[in-house]
Structures are given as C-alpha cells and as structure tokens.
Amino acid sequence: MATSPKAIFFLASALCFLSLLGIVDAQAPEQFFVEGKVYCDNCRAQFVTKISKYMAGAKVRLECRDREGGDITYSVDGETDESGTYRIKVEGDHEEEVCEVSLVQSSDPECSEIDKENFLRKSARISLTKYSGITSDSRLANPLGFMVKKRLPECTEVLRELGITAAGFV
Numbered sequence: 001m002a003t004s005p006k007a008i009f010f011l012a013s014a015l016c017f018l019s020l021l022g023i024v025d026a027q028a029p030e031q032f033f034v035e036g037k038v039y040c041d042n043c044r045a046q047f048v049t050k051i052s053k054y055m056a057g058a059k060v061r062l063e064c065r066d067r068e069g070g071d072i073t074y075s076v077d078g079e080t081d082e083s084g085t086y087r088i089k090v091e092g093d094h095e096e097e098v099c100e101v102s103l104v105q106s107s108d109p110e111c112s113e114i115d116k117e118n119f120l121r122k123s124a125r126i127s128l129t130k131y132s133g134i135t136s137d138s139r140l141a142n143p144l145g146f147m148v149k150k151r152l153p154e155c156t157e158v159l160r161e162l163g164i165t166a167a168g169f170v
Helices: 005-027 155-161
Strands: 031-041 059-066 072-079 085-091 095-107 112-113 124-125 139-142 144-148
Touching: 031 095, 059 085, 072 085, 072 095, 085 095, 085 155, 095 144
Parallel strands: 031 139, 031 144
Antiparallel strands: 031 085, 059 072, 059 095, 095 124, 112 144
C-alpha cells in the first residue's frame, strides 16, 4: 500500500499543531473564578426558601489553608452585586490547600446574624485546582446566608409546604 507524500506531510503537520496546543495551555497562567450567592434567611431555616431575598453589597472572603498546618496561604475578599451574586478572581492552582468562601459582613442590619451552632457549616468549600476533573475555570459555591433575628410569620406555611413543621419533618 503506497502512501502519498501529501498525506504524510498533512499528518505530520497535524501532530505538530496538536503538540503546540499543549504548550500554549501549559504556559497559560492558572486562574479561577469563584461564583456564589448570598441570601437573607428570613425563615432561619439555614437554606434558601421561596421567600429568601438575595443580598446586594454583602461581603464574603475566600481563604485557602494549608492541609497540614492550617495556615492561611491565600485570601481574597469579594462583594455581591445587585442580584446577590459574587464573582472572585483567584490566581494560581491550590491543589494542596483547603479553600472556602465565608460570610464577612451583611449589607442589611436587620439580616446580619450568622448562626453559631457547632454542627453547621459556616462556609462553602470549593476545589481550586485544574486536576479535579472540572474543565471550566469557573467554580460554583453553595449559597451562604445571613439570618434575621426573628423569622417572618409566613415562614410557617413556607416550611410546611416543604414538609417541615415545628416538631420536625412531616
């Protein structure tokens, strides 16, 4: 079976081009964008309900800590826009670190409490490495919420619709 010189040249050119793509990707600076929402938990439910309000101007902080000693290795602050969404630019790969977004300051004095219960997670953990199997440079964090001091009266019905009563789950 004879192979034409044009076919060999085309195949060699394609291989060279594909190898250059790998070099370009390896030289690109690693950066990620962490996105999430901050809400006012007006039912003190510790999750978003249909009457939760997203908060503009709330402040959050992303911190990465060394897995071994727990020392802070990276920290950057962010603020929510009018839709209650923050977008934090993160430089570098943080494969060997534990990274979390936490609440810093509420934009609403009536909804500014952070629950102090030990069993509750007060932050959203996020993977900031290109070796996690996620191909996008965007990382989506779980919503974080500030609470009102006293829940709204309509919360009883909202929670009942979800199968939750004062005594627990229905």
